[in-house]
Amino acid sequence: MTTIQEQPEAKRPLRTILLVIGGLIIGIGFAWLLINWLIPPTYNGQVIDSKDPVTNFTLTGPGGESVSLVDFRDKVVILYFGYTFCPDVCPATMVELRTAMEELGRQADDVQVLMVSLDPERDTPEVLEKYVAHFNPSFIGLTGTEDEVIAASAPLGIFYEKEEGSAASGYLVNHTATVMVLDKRGHLRLLYPFGTEGEAMAADLRHLTRD
16 A cells, blocks of 8 residues: 655755744844843933942841841842931931832842932831831841941931921921932942832833843
């Protein structure tokens, strides 16, 4: 009995088409990577070209443990100076930082939010820990002596001073409300003014976490 065998030539056109499609997919992927490598990303925040890492500082963190800025050199750091008794600016900013972390998803593991208190008189480590956890359990609150806070804030141009408040609030602290972003090497890369939305921050942070 004679068996008609399938001719290998019949499969060649399909094989050729698949190879062409595969080549196109690889080519498009390579071109996309090349474009992203050659063209710098556009950021929503103010770009800072810092030549040197931010001056290191050591403050008191959760549980009274010493925490230094250099401890987070393997992460992108969001640095915010505020205080827990702040009636409006600070909680609004922390909400946007929470939104940014939620938008990042898994990439949030490569980002650390640090809130440094400008009111060490009232912001004990316990008070700060409870405050930042309200927004995100990964956030870390830092405090210290007045001299330690000045050593951390002054090199970054953070201004703050006490001002009279109400009988209910006690004194207030007038302060710079800028959010700062440091890359994984500790260089200051971005500044966000008060009111910047978390979604805009997240878009920038996605780029920095890949560096």
